[in-house]
Amino acid sequence: MLKIRNLDAGYGKLRVLKNISLHVDGGEIVTIIGANGAGKTTLLHTIIGLIRPTRGEIRFQDIACAGEAVGRIVAAGCVLVPEGRQVFAPMSVEENLLLGGYPLQKLQGRAAVQSELEHQYELFPILRQRRKQLAGTLSGGEQQMLAMGRALMSRPKLVMMDEPSTGLAPLIVRDIFQIIQRLRREGNTVLLIEQNAKAALGVADRGYVLEVGKVILQGPAADLLANADVQRAYLGREKIE
Amino acid sequence: MYWEADKECMARDDLEQLQLERLQSTLYRVGTHVPFYKKKFDELKFNYDDIRSLDDVRRLPFTVKQDLRDNYPYGLFAVPLRDVVRVHSSSGTSGQATVVGYTRNDIRTWSNLVARIITAAGVTKNDVIQIAFGYGLFTGGFGLHYGAELIGTSVIPISAGNTKRQIQIMQDFKTTALVCTPSYALVLADAMMEMGINPNGLSLRYGLFGGEPWSEAMRQEIHQKLGIIATDNYGLSEIMGPGVSGECQQCNGLHINEDHFLLEILDPVTLEPVPEGEIGELVITTLTKEAFPMVRYRTRDLTRFIPGPCPCGRTTRRMQRVMGRTDDMLIIKGVNVFPIQIEKVLFEVEGTEPHYQIIVERENHADKITVLVEVMESIFFDEMKKQRMVIDRVKSRLSSELGVNVDVKLVEEKTIERSEGKAKRVIDKRKL
Numbered sequence: 001m002l003k004i005r006n007l008d009a010g011y012g013k014l015r016v017l018k019n020i021s022l023h024v025d026g027g028e029i030v031t032i033i034g035a036n037g038a039g040k041t042t043l044l045h046t047i048i049g050l051i052r053p054t055r056g057e058i059r060f061q062d063i064a065c066a067g068e069a070v071g072r073i074v075a076a077g078c079v080l081v082p083e084g085r086q087v088f089a090p091m092s093v094e095e096n097l098l099l100g101g102y103p104l105q106k107l108q109g110r111a112a113v114q115s116e117l118e119h120q121y122e123l124f125p126i127l128r129q130r131r132k133q134l135a136g137t138l139s140g141g142e143q144q145m146l147a148m149g150r151a152l153m154s155r156p157k158l159v160m161m162d163e164p165s166t167g168l169a170p171l172i173v174r175d176i177f178q179i180i181q182r183l184r185r186e187g188n189t190v191l192l193i194e195q196n197a198k199a200a201l202g203v204a205d206r207g208y209v210l211e212v213g214k215v216i217l218q219g220p221a222a223d224l225l226a227n228a229d230v231q232r233a234y235l236g237r238e239k240i241e
Numbered sequence: 242m243y244w245e246a247d248k249e250c251m252a253r254d255d256l257e258q259l260q261l262e263r264l265q266s267t268l269y270r271v272g273t274h275v276p277f278y279k280k281k282f283d284e285l286k287f288n289y290d291d292i293r294s295l296d297d298v299r300r301l302p303f304t305v306k307q308d309l310r311d312n313y314p315y316g317l318f319a320v321p322l323r324d325v326v327r328v329h330s331s332s333g334t335s336g337q338a339t340v341v342g343y344t345r346n347d348i349r350t351w352s353n354l355v356a357r358i359i360t361a362a363g364v365t366k367n368d369v370i371q372i373a374f375g376y377g378l379f380t381g382g383f384g385l386h387y388g389a390e391l392i393g394t395s396v397i398p399i400s401a402g403n404t405k406r407q408i409q410i411m412q413d414f415k416t417t418a419l420v421c422t423p424s425y426a427l428v429l430a431d432a433m434m435e436m437g438i439n440p441n442g443l444s445l446r447y448g449l450f451g452g453e454p455w456s457e458a459m460r461q462e463i464h465q466k467l468g469i470i471a472t473d474n475y476g477l478s479e480i481m482g483p484g485v486s487g488e489c490q491q492c493n494g495l496h497i498n499e500d501h502f503l504l505e506i507l508d509p510v511t512l513e514p515v516p517e518g519e520i521g522e523l524v525i526t527t528l529t530k531e532a533f534p535m536v537r538y539r540t541r542d543l544t545r546f547i548p549g550p551c552p553c554g555r556t557t558r559r560m561q562r563v564m565g566r567t568d569d570m571l572i573i574k575g576v577n578v579f580p581i582q583i584e585k586v587l588f589e590v591e592g593t594e595p596h597y598q599i600i601v602e603r604e605n606h607a608d609k610i611t612v613l614v615e616v617m618e619s620i621f622f623d624e625m626k627k628q629r630m631v632i633d634r635v636k637s638r639l640s641s642e643l644g645v646n647v648d649v650k651l652v653e654e655k656t657i658e659r660s661e662g663k664a665k666r667v668i669d670k671r672k673l
Contacts (some may be wrong), residue, residue, distance in 0.1 A: 003258050006293045019290040021262045023255070214289070215266045216273075218527065223346045229530065230323040 001026045001157055001189055002047070002078070007066075008232040009046040014043045020056070020177025020214040024158065025193050031192045031200040031221070034210035040193045041083060043210070044053050044160050045205055048080045049073045051181075075103055076167060077157035081110035087150070093127055096135050096146055100153030113153070120149040123179070141172035148179065152188075159183065160191045165199065177203050196232035201225050209234070210215065244392070245353070249283025249555045255554070257295060266291055268301070271534050274319040277312055278536060298503060303512070303537045309339035309479060315548070318342050320532050329478055330378040338349065341380075341478055342532040350529055351484055354498045356389025356486030361496060362449050362472040364418045365579050366393030371411060373421035374452065375401040381452055385420045388484065394418070399583035401425070404432045407641055411443060418447040422511040423455040423463060424470055424641070427595070428659050430466035440467045449474055451483055454563045454581055458588030459546040459595055460492070466593050472526070473562045479538055480525050486560055490671070494547040495560035501529045503559065505537070506546055508569045520545045522567050523560070541567040543579065569667055571601055573608045573645045580666045583612055586638045590632050592620045596657045601669045612639065613657060 016039045021078055024030045045051045047058060049070040055061040058066040060078050076144040088096050101113040121128035124145045130138060135146055139230050144164055151159055161180070165173040171221040173196070181203050185188060194200035201207055209217040209230060217227065224230050243249050251259075261335050269289055272280040281302045289494065291300055308317070311543075311561075314321060325342040343351065366372060370389045374381030382400055396415055399407060401421070407429060426448055448463060448471040455473070463471045472485035475495050485502055486495035498503055506521040507514055514535035522538045527533075543566065547559040567577040569624045572578070578597055588595045594615035602609045612635070620627065620631060628651060635649045658665070 005258070005261065006290075008290075019265065019293070021258070021265055023258050023262070025255075214269055215262065216269050218262055218266050219346075223349070226346050226349075228320060228344065 001056075001061060003045070003059045007046065007053055007058065007110070009042060009051050009053040010055075011042075011051075013049070013094045015054075016213050017053075019215070020210075020215055021207050022087040022190060022215065023216070026150065026157075027184070027187065028191045029180065029192060029204045031194055031204035031207045032210055033194055033197040033200055033204075033207060033224075034229075034235075036195070037212075038210040039213040040210055041162055042164050044080055044191070047073075047074045047079065047160065052165075057136075069220060072152065074104075074156075077154075079151040079154055079156040079159055081147050081159065081161040083162035083166060085140075087135040087143050087146050087228040089134065091135055092132055093135055093146055097127070097153055098152050099149030099170070103154040112155075116153055116155060120152060123152070123182070124149050129195065140168050141175065144172075144176060145179070146170060152183075156188075156231050158189045158191060160193075162193050163195060165191070165194065165196050172198065197230070242360055242363070242367070243555070244357040245592075248400055249357060249361075249496070249557060251500070251556055251557060256499060260503055261292075261294055263294065263500075264298065264526065265289070265525070267528055267530075267534055267537070267639065268292060271319055272538060275316055275317055275534070277308065288646050298537065299514075301526075303524070303539050304535055305334075305527050305539050306339065306479070306541070310337040313337055314340040315342070317535075319530075320336050320344055321493060325510065325532050329383075329482070331478055335651075336352055339479065340505060344531040347531050347533075348480075351384060351481055352387035352391045354481070354484035354501060355384050356391045356496075357388075358484060359385070359388045359394070359488055360473050361493050361555070362418075362474070362488040363447050363470060363490050364389070364392070364449070364464065365396055366392075368417040368447070369395045369397065369401055369626060370418040370420060371397045371409055371414070371416040372408070373399055373401055373419065373425065374541055380476070380478040381543055382481035382550050382572055384476065385449070390559075404428060405436070408433055408436060408438060411445065412438065417465075419445060419469070420451065422452040422542065423450040423473075424453060424659070426450060426463050426467065426471070427459070430463070431655075433524055441607065447452050449470070449487075451487075454565050456581055456584045456588065458585060458587070462588070462595060475542075475560070476542055476544075478536060480540075481530065485525070488562075489551065489553040489555065491553050492549055492552060495561055496551065496553075497559045499557050501527070503528055504558075506544065506560075509541075509543075509570075515545075518548050520561075520564065523563075533651045543567060543570070570572060571599070571610070571667065571669070572644075573601070573610050576643065576645045578610070578643050579647065582642050583639060586635065586642050587614060590631070590638060592608040592617055593635065594654060596655075596659075596671050598657050599667045601667065601671055603671045609648065610645065611650060613650050613652050615654050615657055616651045618654050621651065654659060 007020040046053050046169045053066050105113045164176050205219040206223045208215050209223050272282045291391050310529045327343040327347050330339050331339045372385050376382035382598040448469045451474040460666045472488040476483035477486040486497040489496050503526040505524040523542045525538050525546050542563045544560045544563050565581045596615040598613045632649050639647050
């Protein structure tokens with residue numbers, strides 16, 4: 001579904017991503033783990049079109065899309081749930097969701113948006129309860145669900161999530177990861193960025209480990225969980241035998 | 242039947258994407274974790290960003306057996322020893338021993354890749370597999386063992402040697418699949434004849450052979466004598482052990498586990514890639530090994546890529562069974578001679594056995610090559626004239642096949658030493 005080869009990107013003279021290659025197949029949850037400053041968010045922003053790559057190739061659904069405008073990439077079916085939720089605080093929950101449905105409305109009309117809205121309320125019952133409430137008054141966990149619902153409103157082919165667990169209580173984090181697994185069961189494809197490596201590898205099929213802009217390890221999530229370097233650096237675990 | 246259909250039948254573009262990703266991260270890891278490679282990469286002023294396609298692997302330095310010896314025992318490991326769960330070692334018969342290591346993930350990968358090969362050869366969990374490869378420091382026994390166990394096959398870890406007992410167990414335990422070297426399969430067949438056991442009366446159906454070069458004619462002979470589907474599989478301890486490649490039941494070349502290994506075939510002299518489909522030295526880069534990654538390891542094995550798809554449905558590229566070693570390559574009066582060519586001729590000439598030995602000497606500053614050939618008893622005790630005829634026939638066929646003149650001596654059946662492991666075909670007295 002998504003194929004990236006030899007991607008370089010950065011800000012001005014600062015080169016953040018260095019020759020990154022990765023792919024996401026349909027129906028997979030793929031996670032990218034790494035420390036702060038490894039380039040995880042830059043990578044997602046480059047894929048979605050917020051940052052223009054300096055070199056390399058991004059193919060989404062076999063269409064080259066490196067350097068395309070955000071709108072076209074979203075229209076092609078690739079959406080981003082940004083870090084820190086970024087919901088529209090002064091708007092109601094439902095208005096936030098309807099905004100997310102805008103690309104769908106353009107393609108399939110209002111009826112499709114209404115049925116998708118209903119689908120999101122089923123997925124996130126709490127949002128139905130809060131539908132008239134201003135998004136800014138929601139709790140952190142509810143805002144995260146709203147951000148996810150808003151992204152899903154366009155019926156995307158690939159959902160990218162940037163640190164969905166940041167700043168949330170452990171119980172809420174568990175809910176969020178359960179929702180991610182449910183999304184996959186419903187046939188969605190997810191590219192997940194997380195600092196919570198253990199939880200992310202727990203739900204993912206495959207993972208990539210990013211360190212200072214390079215992919216230093218990649219493989220099935222189970223292999224990464226068993227990898228001693230990953231355990232030491234990201235899982236905070238050093239088995240003493 | 243596939244073990245991992247999604248990997249074995251991958252679309253070419255998806256496979257190449259995966260290979261590139263794995264190559265890039267492997268190189269970064271070896272360059273930062275293995276001092277030997279760090280030094281080599283620094284000397285070359287190698288930049289990781291220069292690896293932008295699979296062909297760029299050619300920018301990298303080679304690794305040779307001597308590098309493994311120089312770094313004996315643990316110098317080339319890419320992880321600390323506490324992360325290593327297994328160590329294997331070469332015999333060291335041809336010099337300083339070499340040591341290889343495996344992490345827990347490496348062992349898991351190994352099992353999985355061998356399971357693919359065993360499945361491709363036709364073996365399922367309903368089979369009983371007799372593993373007559375040596376266990377111990379040699380990788381053969383354990384590799385096949387793990388793969389078979391993962392599939393759920395009933396494993397008999399009999400190890401190498403003790404021919405009579407092998408046959409006894411094969412009979413009593415109703416073995417359906419045999420794992421050993423192809424020459425040992427013939428040893429077993431001969432021993433069965435001697436013991437008066439009809440191989441057709443056994444349950445044996447599959448033979449998975451590896452560990453030494455063999456020929457198509459030898460496959461036919463094994464097939465005839467033991468009545469089994471004989472498939473070849475390939476691996477070497479420096480890379481992983483068995484599991485690098487293996488034949489499916491089409492018996493038309495070995496499917497390479499390309500998602501884990503990047504293979505090149507190069508001219509052993511110029512070290513440039515040979516044209517597609519031509520014979521050269523196999524060079525392997527590991528793509529997923531954790532403990533003991535290898536960059537462009539020169540295997541010294543001679544083979545070629547087989548062009549075109551395989552009817553079995555696997556999309557992985559195939560290599561021909563190993564046709565010899567670059568070190569076995571004899572240069573006789575300036576002509577390259579491979580022992581496998583001699584074997585091929587012997588199979589074609591009636592009355593000869595596929596057991597032979599090549600003796601190379603230097604007489605009066607000229608190379609002289611003598612081939613000792615076993616002949617059937619009937620011919621050996623026959624009149625001189627018939628013997629002469631066989632010699633002449635072998636001689637002329639060999640001379641035209643090899644392009645050099647050879648001497649041929651007939652010897653009695655079973656006088657050439659049989660080995661239970663790798664057969665020793667060449668005695669080069671020039672170096673002594």
